[in-house]
Amino acid sequence: MTRIDIPEGSPFGLANLPYGVFSTPGTAPRVGVRVADSVVDLAATLGDDVFARPSLNAFMAQGRARWEEVRSRVTELVSGDVPDDAVHPVGEATLHLPVEIADYVDFYASEHHASNLGRLFRPNAEPLMPNWKHLPVGYHGRSGTVVVSGTDIVRPSGQRKAPDEDAPTFGECRRLDIEAELGFLVGTGSELGSPVSCDEFADRVFGAVLVNDWSARDIQAWEYVPLGPFLGKSFATSISPWVVPILALEAARVPTPVQDPEPLPYLRESEPWGLDIDLSVVWNGQEVTRPPYREMYWSPAQMLAHLTVNGASSRTGDLYASGTISGPAKEQRGAFIELTWGGKEPVEVAGEQRTFLQDGDEVVISATAPGADGGRIGFGEVAGRILPAKG
Amino acid sequence: MTRIDIPEGSPFGLANLPYGVFSTPGTAPRVGVRVADSVVDLAATLGDDVFARPSLNAFMAQGRARWEEVRSRVTELVSGDVPDDAVHPVGEATLHLPVEIADYVDFYASEHHASNLGRLFRPNAEPLMPNWKHLPVGYHGRSGTVVVSGTDIVRPSGQRKAPDEDAPTFGECRRLDIEAELGFLVGTGSELGSPVSCDEFADRVFGAVLVNDWSARDIQAWEYVPLGPFLGKSFATSISPWVVPILALEAARVPTPVQDPEPLPYLRESEPWGLDIDLSVVWNGQEVTRPPYREMYWSPAQMLAHLTVNGASSRTGDLYASGTISGPAKEQRGAFIELTWGGKEPVEVAGEQRTFLQDGDEVVISATAPGADGGRIGFGEVAGRILPAKG
Incomplete structure (x- = not known):
C-alpha cells in the first residue's frame, strides 16, 4: 500500500481532485484522479465500470448527487493507504482527451x-x-x-x-x-x-x-x-x-x-x-x-x-x-x-x-x-x- | 418469400436504393433499404453486424469499395425473392435519424x-x-x-x-x-x-x-x-x-x-x-x-x-x-x-x-x-x- 504525500501548497491537494483519462504502458485508457504528483486509478479502486472507460462521459452523465458521492469516496481513499498498483507518477502516465466532445x-x-x-x-x-x-x-x-x-x-x-x-x-x-x-x-x-x-x-x-x-x-x-x-x-x-x-x-x-x-x-x-x-x-x-x-x-x-x-x-x-x-x-x-x-x-x-x-x-x-x-x-x-x- | 413489386416510374427503384434506419413494433432500430413502398431489412438478409446497429455510421466507415459491393448485393437481393419477414411496408416502419451526426x-x-x-x-x-x-x-x-x-x-x-x-x-x-x-x-x-x-x-x-x-x-x-x-x-x-x-x-x-x-x-x-x-x-x-x-x-x-x-x-x-x-x-x-x-x-x-x-x-x-x-x-x-x- 502507498500513502500519497501531498506537500503543503500543492495545487493538486484534497481541495481539488480533478479527473482525467490516463494510460500506462500496456494498459487501456481509464479514469484517474490527480493527487499531488500522482494519478490514482479509479477503475482499480472504486470498483465501478464507469471508470474503466476511455472518457469521463459515463461518469459525467450520472449527475451531481453521484459526483458528490464519488468526491467523498475519493477524498477518503486518497487520505489513507492506496493499493500500490493503483498509484502512478503523473510523469509516467499518458494523458488522453478526457471527454468525448459532443457540441x-x-x-x-x-x-x-x-x-x-x-x-x-x-x-x-x-x-x-x-x-x-x-x-x-x-x-x-x-x-x-x-x-x-x-x-x-x-x-x-x-x-x-x-x-x-x-x-x-x-x-x-x-x-x-x-x-x-x-x-x-x-x-x-x-x-x-x-x-x-x-x-x-x-x-x-x-x-x-x-x-x-x-x-x-x-x-x-x-x-x-x-x-x-x-x-x-x-x-x-x-x-x-x-x-x-x-x-x-x-x-x-x-x-x-x-x-x-x-x-x-x-x-x-x-x-x-x-x-x-x-x-x-x-x-x-x-x-x-x-x-x-x-x-x-x-x-x-x-x-x-x-x-x-x-x-x-x-x-x-x-x-x-x-x-x-x-x-x-x-x-x-x-x-x-x-x-x-x-x-x-x-x-x-x-x-x-x-x-x-x-x-x-x-x-x-x-x-x-x-x-x-x-x-x-x-x-x-x-x-x-x-x-x-x-x- | 416475397417478390417486391416496383411500379414503372417509382422514385425508389433499383437506380436509387437509399439506406435508412427503421424499426417495427417490438424490434430495435436497424439498417434497411427502401425499395418502392417497402423497407428491406439488411440486418436480416445480408448477415453482417454493421446493419444490426441503430445508425449507418459503421457501414459508412467501411469505404467506397464496400459501398459498391453492398449496392450490388442489394440489387441482386431485391431483384429476386426476399424472405417474408425481411420486407416491411414503409408505412408500418418507424424511421429514425439514420446517422449519428459528428460535426x-x-x-x-x-x-x-x-x-x-x-x-x-x-x-x-x-x-x-x-x-x-x-x-x-x-x-x-x-x-x-x-x-x-x-x-x-x-x-x-x-x-x-x-x-x-x-x-x-x-x-x-x-x-x-x-x-x-x-x-x-x-x-x-x-x-x-x-x-x-x-x-x-x-x-x-x-x-x-x-x-x-x-x-x-x-x-x-x-x-x-x-x-x-x-x-x-x-x-x-x-x-x-x-x-x-x-x-x-x-x-x-x-x-x-x-x-x-x-x-x-x-x-x-x-x-x-x-x-x-x-x-x-x-x-x-x-x-x-x-x-x-x-x-x-x-x-x-x-x-x-x-x-x-x-x-x-x-x-x-x-x-x-x-x-x-x-x-x-x-x-x-x-x-x-x-x-x-x-x-x-x-x-x-x-x-x-x-x-x-x-x-x-x-x-x-x-x-x-x-x-x-x-x-x-x-x-x-x-x-x-x-x-x-x-x-
Missing part, C-alpha cells in the same frame, strides 16, 4: 477582448456591437478537432487577403495566434424544448478545463463575414487533461462585473458564478500575460442559459468555452493579436521581438484558483507546439 | 440566396461580401439538434429587437422560417493535418439527404454580428430519413454555373459535382417553391475541400449542408424570407396570405434527380410541423 460552443464573454478585437477588425466602427451587453455572443466550433494538451499544432494553410491586396492568395497562415480561455463541460444534458435556467448550472455542469483556441487571424479576417469564424479556428482547439470539478470551484466564486443594462430575466443569476481564476500564458518559457477570469462580463451559468433558451438540447460532453480572457491592462490580454496590437507592437519573448507564433514556438497556459482549504488549486496546463505547415 | 457545417453556396439575404439584412451594402466568390462561406451548426423528418418543431423563444426598438425583448420568434437544403454525409473521415482534395469527394462522401434548416429570422438578425448565426438556427435542423447513395447520383452530375473569378487551385474539380436535383417545398399542402440544386455556385466536392484545407479532420457522420437552395426566379427561392421579401410580399398559401410560419403549419420538402435507368430517383421528404412556443 463545442465558443463564447466571447470578455468585454476587454471584444472591445480590443472590435477596434482591430473594424477600426471605423463602435468596438462593441449593439447586442454585446444584452447577450453572451457565441458560435459553434468544430468538436472533432478538440485535442488534448501536448498535441502538436500544424500551422494551417488557407486563403488570406491583406487589405492592400486585390485578391486572396493561398498559403500558410502568417498570423497564428492563441486564445486563452476557460471551458465548461456539461455532465447532465437537457431535452430539446427545455431551456436550462442559470440556477441549474452547478447541477448540469461537471467541471472546467483550460482551453487554447488556436486562431489563424489572417484566414479568419478574410472568411468571417457574414457567418462568423470557420477555418480560422477549426484546425485545432487544445484543452487541458485535468477536469477541475465544479464542486472544487465553490471557493472561487465571485460576482461578475456590474452588468449594465440589467440582463433580461432568463440571464439573471440568484447566486453569482463569476470565478476568481488567474491564468498565466508562457511563450517559449517566458510568461507574457496573466489574464484574470474574474473580469469576464458574462458568467458560465449565463452562457448555458443563453445557449439553451431557444429550446436547443444539451448533451453529456458538450464543451462551451468562455472566449478569450482579457483584463483591462495590456499584460492581462489573452491573445497575441491584442497583446501586440495587431502585430504593430511586438513584445519581447526570451530576448526576441515577437508578434505572432513562429514554427517551433511553444505556448503553455496554466491557471490557479482559491481552494476550499485556503490554498490554491491548479488547473494544470494546456500546452502546444507549432509545427511547420505541410508542404 | 455539422452549413454552407451558403447559392449565389441567389446569398444575394437576396445580403439585400434584406444589409440593405445599404453590396449584397455579396468580397469573399463570397473566392470560397464557399460556411459555419458550424449544432449537431445535437439535428432531428429526423416528422419531428415536431417547437417555436423557439429568445431575444429579438426590431430596428425601431431601443432595446431587445424576450419572447417567441415572430419570423420563423425554413431553409431548403441538401446535406452530405461523410463516410470515411480524414486525419488532422490532411486536407481532402475535390477529387476525393466520391470516395469519402457516402450519400445525401434533404435538410430543412429551420431559422428564427428575428433572433438571427439581432444576434449574428460579429460571430454568425447561433440561437437563430440551433433549435432544430431536420433531415430526411433516407440517405441517397452518392453512387446513385452519377446520372445527376452536371457542371456548376461558371465560376468567375476562377477559384484557387485547391477548389478546382477535375470532374464536375454540380447536381441536377429539383426540390419542391409544400406549405400546408400547397407547393410554394421549386428550388433547383443545379444553380448552386459551389459544388459539394468544393465544400469538402474547403472544409478541410486548413488541416481540420473529418469524421464518419459529419454532415455538411449546402445552405439554402435558391434559383434566379421568385418561385425558386428556398426560404420564406426570400419568397416574401422579408415579409413584405405575402404569398397565397391554401387560400390565405402568408409570410412566416404560424403554429400548426406543416412544411414538406421533397426532391427528385435523374437516375441511371433514365427515370427519376426520389429523396423522399423532410417534413415538420410547428408547435406553439412553450409558456
Whole structure:
C-alpha cells in the first residue's frame, strides 16, 4: 500500500481532485484522479465500470448527487493507504482527451477582448456591437478537432487577403495566434424544448478545463463575414487533461462585473458564478500575460442559459468555452493579436521581438484558483507546439 | 418469400436504393433499404453486424469499395425473392435519424440566396461580401439538434429587437422560417493535418439527404454580428430519413454555373459535382417553391475541400449542408424570407396570405434527380410541423 504525500501548497491537494483519462504502458485508457504528483486509478479502486472507460462521459452523465458521492469516496481513499498498483507518477502516465466532445460552443464573454478585437477588425466602427451587453455572443466550433494538451499544432494553410491586396492568395497562415480561455463541460444534458435556467448550472455542469483556441487571424479576417469564424479556428482547439470539478470551484466564486443594462430575466443569476481564476500564458518559457477570469462580463451559468433558451438540447460532453480572457491592462490580454496590437507592437519573448507564433514556438497556459482549504488549486496546463505547415 | 413489386416510374427503384434506419413494433432500430413502398431489412438478409446497429455510421466507415459491393448485393437481393419477414411496408416502419451526426457545417453556396439575404439584412451594402466568390462561406451548426423528418418543431423563444426598438425583448420568434437544403454525409473521415482534395469527394462522401434548416429570422438578425448565426438556427435542423447513395447520383452530375473569378487551385474539380436535383417545398399542402440544386455556385466536392484545407479532420457522420437552395426566379427561392421579401410580399398559401410560419403549419420538402435507368430517383421528404412556443 502507498500513502500519497501531498506537500503543503500543492495545487493538486484534497481541495481539488480533478479527473482525467490516463494510460500506462500496456494498459487501456481509464479514469484517474490527480493527487499531488500522482494519478490514482479509479477503475482499480472504486470498483465501478464507469471508470474503466476511455472518457469521463459515463461518469459525467450520472449527475451531481453521484459526483458528490464519488468526491467523498475519493477524498477518503486518497487520505489513507492506496493499493500500490493503483498509484502512478503523473510523469509516467499518458494523458488522453478526457471527454468525448459532443457540441463545442465558443463564447466571447470578455468585454476587454471584444472591445480590443472590435477596434482591430473594424477600426471605423463602435468596438462593441449593439447586442454585446444584452447577450453572451457565441458560435459553434468544430468538436472533432478538440485535442488534448501536448498535441502538436500544424500551422494551417488557407486563403488570406491583406487589405492592400486585390485578391486572396493561398498559403500558410502568417498570423497564428492563441486564445486563452476557460471551458465548461456539461455532465447532465437537457431535452430539446427545455431551456436550462442559470440556477441549474452547478447541477448540469461537471467541471472546467483550460482551453487554447488556436486562431489563424489572417484566414479568419478574410472568411468571417457574414457567418462568423470557420477555418480560422477549426484546425485545432487544445484543452487541458485535468477536469477541475465544479464542486472544487465553490471557493472561487465571485460576482461578475456590474452588468449594465440589467440582463433580461432568463440571464439573471440568484447566486453569482463569476470565478476568481488567474491564468498565466508562457511563450517559449517566458510568461507574457496573466489574464484574470474574474473580469469576464458574462458568467458560465449565463452562457448555458443563453445557449439553451431557444429550446436547443444539451448533451453529456458538450464543451462551451468562455472566449478569450482579457483584463483591462495590456499584460492581462489573452491573445497575441491584442497583446501586440495587431502585430504593430511586438513584445519581447526570451530576448526576441515577437508578434505572432513562429514554427517551433511553444505556448503553455496554466491557471490557479482559491481552494476550499485556503490554498490554491491548479488547473494544470494546456500546452502546444507549432509545427511547420505541410508542404 | 416475397417478390417486391416496383411500379414503372417509382422514385425508389433499383437506380436509387437509399439506406435508412427503421424499426417495427417490438424490434430495435436497424439498417434497411427502401425499395418502392417497402423497407428491406439488411440486418436480416445480408448477415453482417454493421446493419444490426441503430445508425449507418459503421457501414459508412467501411469505404467506397464496400459501398459498391453492398449496392450490388442489394440489387441482386431485391431483384429476386426476399424472405417474408425481411420486407416491411414503409408505412408500418418507424424511421429514425439514420446517422449519428459528428460535426455539422452549413454552407451558403447559392449565389441567389446569398444575394437576396445580403439585400434584406444589409440593405445599404453590396449584397455579396468580397469573399463570397473566392470560397464557399460556411459555419458550424449544432449537431445535437439535428432531428429526423416528422419531428415536431417547437417555436423557439429568445431575444429579438426590431430596428425601431431601443432595446431587445424576450419572447417567441415572430419570423420563423425554413431553409431548403441538401446535406452530405461523410463516410470515411480524414486525419488532422490532411486536407481532402475535390477529387476525393466520391470516395469519402457516402450519400445525401434533404435538410430543412429551420431559422428564427428575428433572433438571427439581432444576434449574428460579429460571430454568425447561433440561437437563430440551433433549435432544430431536420433531415430526411433516407440517405441517397452518392453512387446513385452519377446520372445527376452536371457542371456548376461558371465560376468567375476562377477559384484557387485547391477548389478546382477535375470532374464536375454540380447536381441536377429539383426540390419542391409544400406549405400546408400547397407547393410554394421549386428550388433547383443545379444553380448552386459551389459544388459539394468544393465544400469538402474547403472544409478541410486548413488541416481540420473529418469524421464518419459529419454532415455538411449546402445552405439554402435558391434559383434566379421568385418561385425558386428556398426560404420564406426570400419568397416574401422579408415579409413584405405575402404569398397565397391554401387560400390565405402568408409570410412566416404560424403554429400548426406543416412544411414538406421533397426532391427528385435523374437516375441511371433514365427515370427519376426520389429523396423522399423532410417534413415538420410547428408547435406553439412553450409558456
